[in-house]
Amino acid sequence: MINALGTFVVFILPTYLHMDYSILDSLLDVKKQRIEAFCEERLNAGRKAYEITEEMAEGLREIGRGYKEIYFDAELMVSGWNAKKLLQLLKQPLLQEELKEGVKEQRDKIGKIVIGTVKGDVHDIGKEIVGIMLSAEGFEVIDLGTEVEKSKYAEAVAETEADIVAMSALLTTTREYMAEVIQYFREEGLEVKIMVGGGAVSEDYADEIGADAYGKDAVDAVKKAKELILIG
Numbered sequence: 325m326i327n328a329l330g331t332f333v334v335f336i337l338p339t340y341l342h343m344d345y346s347i348l349d350s351l352l353d354v355k356k357q358r359i360e361a362f363c364e365e366r367l368n369a370g371r372k373a374y375e376i377t378e379e380m381a382e383g384l385r386e387i388g389r390g391y392k393e394i395y396f397d398a399e400l401m402v403s404g405w406n407a408k409k410l411l412q413l414l415k416q417p418l419l420q421e422e423l424k425e426g427v428k429e430q431r432d433k434i435g436k437i438v439i440g441t442v443k444g445d446v447h448d449i450g451k452e453i454v455g456i457m458l459s460a461e462g463f464e465v466i467d468l469g470t471e472v473e474k475s476k477y478a479e480a481v482a483e484t485e486a487d488i489v490a491m492s493a494l495l496t497t498t499r500e501y502m503a504e505v506i507q508y509f510r511e512e513g514l515e516v517k518i519m520v521g522g523g524a525v526s527e528d529y530a531d532e533i534g535a536d537a538y539g540k541d542a543v544d545a546v547k548k549a550k551e552l553i554l555i556g
């Protein structure tokens with residue numbers, strides 16, 4: 325009896341008191357209240373902010389996989405809202421966190437990057453994670469937001485003398501616009517490196533349209549951006 329009571333107090337009671345929301349519960353919470361508790365719970369458990377964004381991205385992909393079968397437009401919208409809220413909460417921890425040891429010494433800006441989601445596409449969660457990680461790693465990031473037209477990318481490059489243009493696309497229909505932007509830049513003789521990424525883009529597609537680099541996630545984006553600056 326005492327043993328049973330002990331087990332209850334030590335193992336079962338804490339799980340009742342502890343609200344451990346899963347990423348899916350938190351992303352799909354229509355009342356938009358769980359995401360903050362989720363974030364706090366993960367940070368208090370010692371998880372790195374970047375790991376939390378990866379968990380979020382996997383949750384969003386899971387919702388994407390179930391799109392039109394289990395999840396519909398309403399779920400896409402709610403998950404998008406909650407993800408943006410989570411990113412807002414993680415922005416400061418992300419900026420302070422180093423991807424690897426010893427980055428502190430290279431705090432001087434190592435290059436300028438103009439980033440934006442292409443024309444016709446409003447998905448900006450991945451683009452924001454990439455932008456934050458690039459800033460955290462010493463790049464000056466000029467974020468043009470979403471639905472960016474080629475002339476806007478070009479104007480921003482001219483104004484800021486950026487080294488790299490980074491484009492994001494999540495729709496198979498909008499990724500084609502990346503090819504148009506690249507062609508425009510080449511025709512206008514604008515000398516800037518072009519990096520692409522986003523759920524609708526692959527390494528093969530990046531090669532096909534003549535991009536200088538492709539990044540599969542934010543860590544890869546930072547690595548490729550550094551290579552473009554250092555190696556060319």
Ligand code: B12
Nearest residue numbers: 388404445446447448449450492495496521522523539541
């Ligand atoms: C949330 C969401 C939405 C939200 C977006 C909210 C927001 N503020 O972003 C809303 C509700 C607005 C939305 C709308 C639509 N969506 Co949507 N959406 C999603 C969902 C579930 C998650 C997207 C996301 O944020 N993923 C997580 C992030 C972190 O991943 P990511 O963007 O790929 O970014 C990572 C990498 O790719 C990389 N990366 C990203 N950008 C860049 C840039 C560079 C330069 C580099 C190097 C790397 C890089 O780093 C990131 C971090 O690892 C996806 C499912 C999925 N598989 O992604 C569908 C999905 C993208 N949507 C889809 C669709 C169809 C739509 C709509 C057409 C639906 C409709 N009926 O209207 C509209 C289109 C609106 C428009 N014109 O853009 C489809 C696209 C299918 C396709 N291949 O074309 C998907 C795949 C769902 C599905 N399975 O069908 N959506």
